[in-house]
Every structure is written in structure tokens, then in C-alpha cells.
Amino acid sequence: MSLQPVSLIVALSLVFAASIQASEPVTQEKTRMHSSHIGNKPDVEDYDTLNYIGLDKAKQQLSVFQDKSKGVYDKYLYKKNVPYGLGPRETFDHFHNPTFNHKDTRGVFIFIHGGYWQGEVKESYAFIAEQLLAKNIDVMLIEYDLTKENVVDGKTIPRVSMTALVNQVGRALDTLQAYMQDNNMSGLPTYLSGHSAGGHLAALWKDHPVVNSAVLPISGLFNLSPIAATKKIGAALQLSDNEIVKxxxxxxxxxxxxxxxxxxxxxxxxxxxxxxxxxxxYAGKLQEHDYRMTVTEVGGANHFEILTSLFTEPDSDLIKRITKD
Known part of the structure; x- marks a missing residue:
């Protein structure tokens, strides 16, 4: 699966989603403060992140992601499209920095891309790996099927249900667990992260046994009910009442x-x-259930810029959490 303009077009035909606030207790006052629309864009439908950002700006940001990601494939050692199932998108990519010996790898960072479960490809998000690879953290990018029929790299990707998609990611994590055992990586610090729809999937699978260090949802979607009610994003998902809850x-x-x-x-x-x-x-609910957690607002960052801030700046909060001695 190569980087093609089609993947950008798919992304631009959809829209993304997200969220966050600093590492202090989440109060109901803060929740209320963020529950009303900012007055300067009242005509943008809820969760229509692409139009909220602006199409031209979003297109430029996605293009930068793709360009930076190509450089990661050129620079680092990787295994591409390792299968975890029979479908063409049931694969993951494994990146390693060739300047380090495999036996000295310090950890594993598993990342799930976004796209409102309806588009995008893992290859566009390889750029998130560079700072981690520089610190000798291996990176795994998970691909998955879509809840909306799309054409990617000239091939039609049939629609699957949200239940099937969620189960795919579970199989991917099962396969990664076996893969790490087979490649002498068992026991390494292993982190699970995802952006937007990927943040939703990471949160759902936060208790998977392959993950042993931390879960890091970025601009995630944690409640499907209000999303399902929207025309632009929710209608295409075709979520059942049972799926919305479970x-x-x-x-x-x-x-x-x-x-x-x-x-x-x-x-x-x-x-x-x-x-x-x-x-x-979501953070408030985690607090109620006594989880160790922080919630951090990345100042001035929109739904795409947050990835640049967290993954390309060597001293970002996320990089420091993963690479601390």
C-alpha cells in the first residue's frame, strides 16, 4: 500500500475529530465551558473538524504529514504490511532505527491512525515515528478496514461494521503480542496510542495484555452517541443502538x-x-474510577497540529513520557 493522492482525497472528503486539557482535576465547570460552540463558526456541524479548521488549511497539513511520512520510510528499517488477518488492510508496519541493535530496543509504541473510521491510511502517519525511533523506541502502525466504502490506491475497500472494525484492531494487538514474542521483544515497555478515531480504538483496547506501560489517546472520540446523530459523519457509520452503547x-x-x-x-x-x-x-469518568491519568491541552493546536506538536518536537510531553529513563 503506497502513499497516493487518493488517500488525501479520501481524508478531505471525510473530516476528523478530537479533544484535551491540562494535567489537573477535570471539573464540571470545565466541561460546561467547552460544551458550547465558539461563536465564530456556528454554521459548522458538530464533529465536522475539516470544515471547522478550513479545507485549504487542513489539506496543507495533511500534505505535510504525507511528505514527512515518506521520509520516514526512506530513512528507517521497516517491515511493511505484516498481516494480522486475511483482508488487504489487515496489516501493520514495524519501524526500527538501524543505528541501534534490535536487542537494545528500549520499547514499542503502537499507533492507530484516525479518519473517522471511514478513511485514511497508516502510511500517511509514519512521521509520528521519527522522534521515537531516534530514541530507540520501535513503532508499529496498525491499519484497519473502513465503515464506509472507499477507493484507496485504486482498489475498492468494502464497508465493514464498527463492531467488525473494533474486532480487527483486537486481532491486530493479538498478532502483535505473538509477533513480539517471536522477535525477542516480549517484556519491552509497550505503549498504545491513537489519534481521533484511533484514540477511540486505543481507549477501547486499553486493557489488552500486549500493552504494559501506558495508553495515550490523542484527540479521541469516547462517546459515539452524539456522533451517530450527525448527518455528515454519523449517518455513514450506520451504528446500531447496541454498538453506540457497547x-x-x-x-x-x-x-x-x-x-x-x-x-x-x-x-x-x-x-x-x-x-x-x-x-x-472521558477524563472525568476515569477520575471517578480512580485511574492514574493526566489530561493535557496542547495550546494553540487544532485537530491535526496536535500531532506535529506531540510527535515532531523532541521535548514534547508525550515524547518525554515514552523516552524517560
């Missing part, structure tokens, strides 16, 4: 125990208000 991370939080991992949540200061509210509500 597959919303906010409904799947059990009291934390000694094996519960820390959860570090990020959102952009310039995200849509309803996306901020998603994060703040």
Missing part, C-alpha cells in the same frame, strides 16, 4: 485496579468545543 469507551470504564495502566490524554486548544467536551467527560 463501543463507546466512556461506557466501558471499570474501577481501576493494581493492573490498570496510566492513561495520558491529549487534546488541542483549538479543537472544536464538542471534541474538547468528549475528552473532558
Amino acid at each position: 463501543l463507546s469507551p466512556i461506557n466501558n470504564i471499570h474501577p481501576a485496579n493494581k493492573s490498570s495502566l496510566p492513561i495520558y490524554i491529549y487534546y488541542g486548544g483549538d479543537e472544536q468545543p464538542e471534541l474538547k467536551e468528549q475528552t473532558l467527560n
Whole structure:
């Protein structure tokens, strides 16, 4: 699967989503503060992140992601499209920095891309790996099927249900666990992260046994109910009432125990208000259940810029959390 203009067009035909606020207790006052629309864009439908940002600006940011990602494939050692299932998109990519010996790898960072579960490809997000690879952290990018029929690289990708998509990611994590065992990587610090729809998937699979260090949702979507009600994003998802309840991370939080991992949540200061509210509500629910967690607002960052801030700046909060000695 190569980087093609089609993947950008797919991305631009959809729209993304997100949320976040600093590492202090989440209060109901903050949640209310972020629940109303900012007055300067009242005509943009809820969760229509692309139009909220502006099409031209979003297109430019996505193009930069693709260009930077091509450089990562050129510079680093990788295994591409390792299968975890029978479908053409049931694959992951494994990146390693060839300047380090495999036996000295310090950890594994698993990343799930966004696209409102309806578009995008993992290849456009390889740029998130560079700073981690420089610190000898291997990176795994998970691909998955879509909840809307699309054409990617000239091939038609049939629609799958949200339930099937979620189960795919679970199989990917199962396969990664076996893959790491087969490649002498078992026991390494392993982190699970995702952006937007990927943040939703990371939150749903936060308790998977392959993850042993932390979960880091970025601008995630944690409650499917208000998204399902929208025309532009929600209608295409075709979510059943059962899926809305069962597959919303906010409904799947059990009291934390000694094996519960820390959860570090990020959102952009310039995200849509309803996306901020998603994060703040989820963070509040985690607090109620005694999770070790922080919620951090990345000031001045929109839904795409947050990835640049977190992954390309060597001293970002996320990079320091993953690479600390």
C-alpha cells in the first residue's frame, strides 16, 4: 500500500475529530465551558473538524504529514504490511532505527491512525515515528478496514461494521503480542496510542495484555452517541443502538485496579468545543474510577497540529513520557 493522492482525497472528503486539557482535576465547570460552540463558526456541524479548521488549511497539513511520512520510510528499517488477518488492510508496519541493535530496543509504541473510521491510511502517519525511533523506541502502525466504502490506491475497500472494525484492531494487538514474542521483544515497555478515531480504538483496547506501560489517546472520540446523530459523519457509520452503547469507551470504564495502566490524554486548544467536551467527560469518568491519568491541552493546536506538536518536537510531553529513563 503506497502513499497516493487518493488517500488525501479520501481524508478531505471525510473530516476528523478530537479533544484535551491540562494535567489537573477535570471539573464540571470545565466541561460546561467547552460544551458550547465558539461563536465564530456556528454554521459548522458538530464533529465536522475539516470544515471547522478550513479545507485549504487542513489539506496543507495533511500534505505535510504525507511528505514527512515518506521520509520516514526512506530513512528507517521497516517491515511493511505484516498481516494480522486475511483482508488487504489487515496489516501493520514495524519501524526500527538501524543505528541501534534490535536487542537494545528500549520499547514499542503502537499507533492507530484516525479518519473517522471511514478513511485514511497508516502510511500517511509514519512521521509520528521519527522522534521515537531516534530514541530507540520501535513503532508499529496498525491499519484497519473502513465503515464506509472507499477507493484507496485504486482498489475498492468494502464497508465493514464498527463492531467488525473494533474486532480487527483486537486481532491486530493479538498478532502483535505473538509477533513480539517471536522477535525477542516480549517484556519491552509497550505503549498504545491513537489519534481521533484511533484514540477511540486505543481507549477501547486499553486493557489488552500486549500493552504494559501506558495508553495515550490523542484527540479521541469516547462517546459515539452524539456522533451517530450527525448527518455528515454519523449517518455513514450506520451504528446500531447496541454498538453506540457497547463501543463507546466512556461506557466501558471499570474501577481501576493494581493492573490498570496510566492513561495520558491529549487534546488541542483549538479543537472544536464538542471534541474538547468528549475528552473532558472521558477524563472525568476515569477520575471517578480512580485511574492514574493526566489530561493535557496542547495550546494553540487544532485537530491535526496536535500531532506535529506531540510527535515532531523532541521535548514534547508525550515524547518525554515514552523516552524517560
